Amino acid sequence: MSDRGSRPPRALSPLREHLRETFWFAPAMTLVVACVLWFAASAVDEQIVSYLREEQAYEEIQDLVKVAEDTKQIVVTVSSAMMTFIGVVFSISLVAVQMASGQLTPRVVRIFVRSRISKLTLSVFLATFVFSLLVLSSYESETDPRRVTSLPFVQSVLTALLVGLSLLLFIAYVSSTLRLMQIGPVLDHITRDTFRVLGRMPAGRPGGEPLPDETGRILYEGRAGVLRDVNVARLVRAARRQGVVLRLVPRLGDFVVPGTPVLAVHGGAAPGRHALRYTVSVGVERTLHQDLAFGLRQLSDIALRALSAATNDPTTAVQCLDRIVQFLAAAVRLPLGTVHHRDRSGAVRLVQEVPSWEDLVDLGFEEVRRCAADVPQVSRRLLAGIDDLLPLAGPDRRGPLVRHRTLLVQAVEHAVPDADERGFSLLPDRQGIG
Template sequence: MSTPLGSRYRRPRALSPLREHLRDTFWFAPALGLAVTFVAWGVAAAVDTEVVELLRESQSYDELGQLIGIAEDAKTIITTVSSAMLTFIGVVFSISLVAVQMASGQFTPRVVRIFVRSRITKLTFSVFLATFVMSLLVMAAYDGEGDPRLVSSVPLVQSALTMAMVALSLALFIAYVNSTLRLMRVGYVIDRISREAVAVLRKQERGWERGAELGEETARIAYEGRAGVLRDVHIARLVRVAARSGVVLRLIPRIGDFVVPGTPVLAVHGGRAPKRGALRRSVSVGVERTFHQDLGFGLRQLSDIALRALSPAVNDPTTAVQAIDRIVQFLSVAVGLPLGALHHLDKGGTVRLVQSVPTWGDLVDLAFSEVRMVAEGNPQVSRRLMAGLDDLVLLAAEAEKGQEGEEGYEDRRAPLLRHRALLVELVERTVPEPAEREFALLPDRQGIG
């Protein structure tokens, strides 16, 4: 029913999807920041009260009067901060959202997720809100009694903490502006997408194995819930349920597929299907794809950027060439991997979950099909495509030679050669002049120098 496997496998983390889901939200970091602010204010208020009590017990009224004077001086600054911070937050983030909208219109709407997932954006917003709330709390903590012998608390530590948060807000504002300006630069956006795409490949690199037996399919489990894109699955939970039931589960749709209620989502091999309650919340469906477990999402975004750049409304072949550079980079990493399916282990080293992923041919088609078809009349793009395909053909030949006879590595060159032949056919059909055709099909890693 299942096959013990070697050390190439890695066990899934127990809460693997949770961190990624929180990163795709914008509310969690500010909410956590506000909770920390209330805790910090409570601690600072307790310290201030303790300091006043100690000074009153020792009858150090002169020192207490000095503290009251310092706190009153700080009150002016805190009042200014309280009135200005919320307005500052609104203006800064309104301008930032306009910049993000411009970037999404120029590149692809999916770049908005870079802004949403940005740590510096969330940290800046959280600190700004925390500073505003802290200033309000400190203002409320000021005692109207000016007599040192009657005052119950002097918010000196609270005021110092607020000043520190203002300084931190200014530093983060500089970093935030720099980060937002980078989001408007196509090179940064493309590099960010490609790094995340390659990271997904590296994360799944040890999960491929060839020759694992699943056993006979005994049941299928239908999806129940709202229709949407399959974002990810809770691998650790599915492995745990499969191990308790003594079966192997196989994910039928790929990550990124659109699923509707009633369609089969899991196949059971080697035994009875687990109870449906045990599989609750093991499949995550949303309105858009994420990078977490989606092997092809990075290529999809890079292809979208290249297509948008080659559209008549934009007509920016240089941006398309930059996207092709990163497409070639991604495929150069994927060419050495078996692909096909991921296998996840239980504690005993037995396969309990099989997850289908795009094959090498699927990735090559996703990378080049649409871009190749709109390369007509753009010699810069056709030359870069020729150079990229030639480089990948060489890498594919080395991969086939290094893994000769192993399943999953056959015909790595075939899809590349097919796209190369189709590109040549496109140029020959659309460029009438022989000299122009020869120029458009000359491999060049910069497009046109």
């Protein structure tokens, strides 16, 4: 058990996280910015021409006309070339996503969807294309400096700057995509996201007062799907106003269907429906916004795919075990199981179940252990990982580790009849076989 303490719960921003899971929002906003930028640049160009006409500087206007005529062909070339660049970006993205999904796990596709450099590159490319089209509409057929009303001088300069930015982003995008097609950076990305979730876990002292009697339950109304995140601050605020304690029935990552209980009420009447709006978010797949176990799920999936007969890549499985052990070593001393969220006065208002230590150990080791009996590289790394975790774990948390070690030894003894080979497979090694 762990208590959040007297510090008020931090307001979550699920909308921001959900927008990061989409690939349309950033390009759409960039197109709006490109249009606004063109309007501003066009107004500046008109002011420049108006000022020169007032000063009767017709020679300067004539020079600007010549510059505009020279840059018009460049803008035309840019507008046509950007569509080719956009096609290249899409092609690279689709190939990278297909390779990652086939070789690792479909769950890692979210890394590419959330990639900032991919969204930024596509957004700037689209903005450059749209901006160049708008600039073309600013060119006038009139060449008499006395009749010219606008010249796209500032617009042409901005187009050149956007082209330069697009080239730099294209280089960064290719470099980033090539890194994400390698197993090491992918595992590192998953691990860092998982540690962010672990860092947001409420830390506090163990223990807690018993909950009041359950007085009601709130049923879920909405589409069926996976519970992705919970607005803790809003739930705590609703429970405080009602003077009750709410308990989240499903855990993050559970699949919920309409009509099943989502909240249990303790100590009074349930808050109104309006107070509980937008407190839980359900989607078609899990996310790493608040789901502590989803990172381990991805690492375990990649390891299982690597150990399959079709792939047969135990080195990748060893790399996954490295990250699993890293995460478990960080979580071994943290309070897990049940979290009490408190309001400003220190009263418990929301109780939430999170994965326990045993749940995390089972998720990280169970399935990999079952496939590691006849793969000495993986069995040796798994034994070394468990041996590294045992000194870090307290007496109350060594049980799951000892159980997995015992089961692994038994499985290897059953799968490897030769004594010498069995002894080799049961020798702990942090590199597997090096």
